[in-house]
Amino acid sequence: MDAIKEKFGSEFVKSYSFIGQNNIEMKKDRIGEIMRFLRDNTIMPFSYLVDETAVHWPKDEQFEIVYILYSFEKNEYLRAKTRIKEYESLESVTSVWTTADWLEREVYDMFGVQYANHPNLKRILLPEDWVGYPLRKDYNIRLQDVEWVRKHLGIDSGQKYYVGEARHEMPDYRTPQD
């Protein structure tokens, strides 16, 4: 931990422990470098990327990207976090861990996070022509359903939806067609 602070002092935001689990928060600009350092350092090499995911907080720095790392040598988990805004891109860590390929595609699929230097950034679980990013808090799931039924079945689903229905009452970025 101190090694990171020393090497990337300007990037460091905070580190804390919650229920015995260690977290560090970094700035997003040099994330690729930081991750490479975390993998290659000799004190606690995190050779295994367990998971990469995101959490949406609909405020100014919307997306919290969470990297869960594991070190076989020390038998330790670490969560590295970073935050980015909408329309900002984040450096991909596929060159550090190959496993990040699909994980980042899923984050892109569900949150719309743009990764720079990703070899194949396209939707993975949802169809290519899907509109919107479902795991965002402002994603209006009922409106999506109504539109799908209208488009594919040509009928009204009768499902009630409200604009801004989502949990955090963000204005809806998709307005009804009619």
Added chain:
Amino acid sequence: MSIKEETLFDASEITVSMGPQHPSTHGVLQVKLKLDGERVIDAECVIGYLHRGVEKLGEAQTYGQYVPTLDRMDYIAAVSNCLGYCETIEKLLGIQAPPRAQYIRVIMTELNRITSHLLWLGTHALDIGAMTVFLYCFREREEILKIFENYCGARLTTHMFRIGGTQYEIYEGFHDQVRAFVKDFPKKVDEYETLLTENRIWIGRTRGVGVISGKDAIDLGLTGPSLRGSGVEWDLRKAKPYAVYSDFQFDIPTGEKGDTYDRYMVRIEEMRQSARIVSQAVEKIPDGPIMAKLSKIIKPPVGDIYHSIEAPKGELGYYIVSDGSTQSYRSRIRPPSFVNLQALKKMVAGHMVADVVAIIGTLDIVLGEIDR
């Protein structure tokens, strides 16, 4: 295996789509194979046919309501899914299930590991052409499913555990039924081995197929038997003991070459070890309550937590972000099959089309878990 440079851009290269309706893809998986004759140059997986938005559902259902939904992810190892989630929330709440519940959990999870491996062995052998093994495996699997059915009424999507313990007390005759099963089971495993382990066809189809080194396996994030087959001795039950696994004696089998045959041997040995854990646990079930004292409405503190368990397929992790309400703010599931399937591309390159079937089988994927 390496591919000759000149074949890469050769006009003879064709693309074949395998699946999504293909019996050997174990569900609805489509693999786009780029072929040169019968040799695979490249493979691309198309997934998502079973996507049900499980992670989104976690934000709309309360912590308790969400548990049965998770059983529908890896539907052949539903007990593991349930255990992982219940433990995560318990950890977040700062409570522990009582010892009696912990023992019941371990027994059920290990029995479930056996059913999952049996289903894998049966279908994997069937894919490669050995019909008999399938029938034998399902015979033993039935015995375990009967135990599940007697215990909770369901056979597949069991919803056995609750946050804070288990819902049901063990039934009368449970000890005897489990004892009888674990006593017989190692002999049955020997029986499968007589059909396969030294079978020349089996060796021919699995030796040297889908080789992956330990270093590559870690880089690709492989876990579970797929990682241990490559010689990395890592099992969460030993590395980060959860439930009461530290009370039992068991070994972690590992392979050497990291090929399909080694992964087969690892899983075979794991079934024996699971039976060993169950036989120890069933003798030691302590008395006491099966449910921790817990308020009816579950409201964990604000914060996030990651907890993972060793599911039959690998590391099954839950990353839960709580905002202090009755529903989670974010429920991320780290499914082992999803990450393991990513290795397919690397493993099939240079092999024959028929080997693709063997490699999909050896990864032991469940599409319900991949697509969530």
